[in-house]
Amino acid sequence: MGVVNKLSEIFKALRLAKKFYKAGGCVTANIAYPQYGNILEGRRICVTGGGSGIGLAIAKKFAQCGARVLITGRNEEKLRAAVKEIGSNGFYIVWDVSNVSLAEEKLCDASKILDGNIDILVNNAGLAPSKFWGDVDEIEWDRIYSTNLKGMFFLTQQIVKKWKKLAFSGYKKVINISSQGGFVGATYPYRMVKWDVRGLTEGLGKTLVKDNIIVNAIAPGVVKTSMQEFSLNQGDNLYTNQNPIQRVCLPEEIAELALFLASDASNFIIGQTIVCDGGYILK
Numbered sequence: 001m002g003v004v005n006k007l008s009e010i011f012k013a014l015r016l017a018k019k020f021y022k023a024g025g026c027v028t029a030n031i032a033y034p035q036y037g038n039i040l041e042g043r044r045i046c047v048t049g050g051g052s053g054i055g056l057a058i059a060k061k062f063a064q065c066g067a068r069v070l071i072t073g074r075n076e077e078k079l080r081a082a083v084k085e086i087g088s089n090g091f092y093i094v095w096d097v098s099n100v101s102l103a104e105e106k107l108c109d110a111s112k113i114l115d116g117n118i119d120i121l122v123n124n125a126g127l128a129p130s131k132f133w134g135d136v137d138e139i140e141w142d143r144i145y146s147t148n149l150k151g152m153f154f155l156t157q158q159i160v161k162k163w164k165k166l167a168f169s170g171y172k173k174v175i176n177i178s179s180q181g182g183f184v185g186a187t188y189p190y191r192m193v194k195w196d197v198r199g200l201t202e203g204l205g206k207t208l209v210k211d212n213i214i215v216n217a218i219a220p221g222v223v224k225t226s227m228q229e230f231s232l233n234q235g236d237n238l239y240t241n242q243n244p245i246q247r248v249c250l251p252e253e254i255a256e257l258a259l260f261l262a263s264d265a266s267n268f269i270i271g272q273t274i275v276c277d278g279g280y281i282l283k
């Protein structure tokens with residue numbers, strides 16, 4: 001029995017070593033998730049693409065902090081499962097943001113579900129690139145631009161129209177999700193869009209602050225979500241050689257930054273795209 005146990009331990013260690021060899025290295029991380037109490041109590045928040053990854057982590061964090069959170073996406077089954085994870089402050093609506101003609105109607109539905117106007121919009125929905133520079137065709141171009149930029153633009157335009165009609169009851173906020181790709185040269189639509197998101201954030205930040213609307217963005221680096229399938233396949237091993245810190249980011253780390261931007265602690269920050277990339281864009 002002792003020999004069998006020893007052998008199984010050796011095989012386990014070999015399997016682990018093979019996994020690390022395949023990944024190229026092994027990294028774990030200590031990450032703190034401070035508790036802020038109910039700092040978003042009374043806030044109604046919409047997170048587009050909140051059914052998975054970064055959006056879901058943000059939705060969970062915001063709900064834990066007392067907000068009522070509505071997530072959107074195209075896949076109802078995924079949204080239903082996500083809402084279970086979010087808990088009693090979580091709601092969903094099936095909504096393809098690339099279908100911009102739906103924005104007004106869906107915003108009305110959202111207000112009914114949340115029992116009041118949305119206070120904070122997180123423009124997170126996004127599709128990963130499938131083609132690069134020489135291989136990019138019109139289909140890839142339209143696919144990326146329609147969700148990652150057109151959807152964000154028109155939804156924001158629509159919600160701002162509504163907000164401008166309301167009496168002041170605290171700042172309204174927009175948080176856009178850009179990418180580290182928005183800070184380095186772009187040769188394909190996904191990266192080009194992330195530059196656009198930065199520009200839009202800066203422009204709207206400056207233009208809308210006089211209407212008590214604060215717009216900022218987050219530029220994540222490589223985050224452990226289905227967009228980075230390799231990182232999911234590595235399990236608990238966070239190693240990557242794609243940035244100086246040599247690890248992937250957890251979606252929950254992006255959620256911490258989103259919480260800061262959503263809270264009144266960040267009200268003097270206007271039109272910024274805050275980079276959270278493990279040092280990727282540093283020269």
Ligand SMILES: NC(=O)c1ccc[n+]([C@@H]2O[C@H](COP(=O)([O-])OP(=O)(O)OC[C@H]3O[C@@H](n4cnc5c(N)ncnc54)[C@H](OP(=O)(O)O)[C@@H]3O)[C@@H](O)[C@H]2O)c1
Nearest residue numbers: 049052053054073074075096097125126179222223225227
């Ligand atoms: N992971 C990274 O390394 C990384 C790095 C930088 C930036 N980002 C950005 O972070 C955001 C979230 O990505 P993620 O990494 O969390 O990947 P993800 O898990 O794939 O999340 C993307 C979400 O967007 C939703 N979505 C896609 N198209 C949509 C549409 N037309 N309408 C509504 N919802 C739509 C998807 O749900 P359905 O399929 O159900 O619609 C999905 O839940 C994206 O904007 C991405 O570009 C990610």
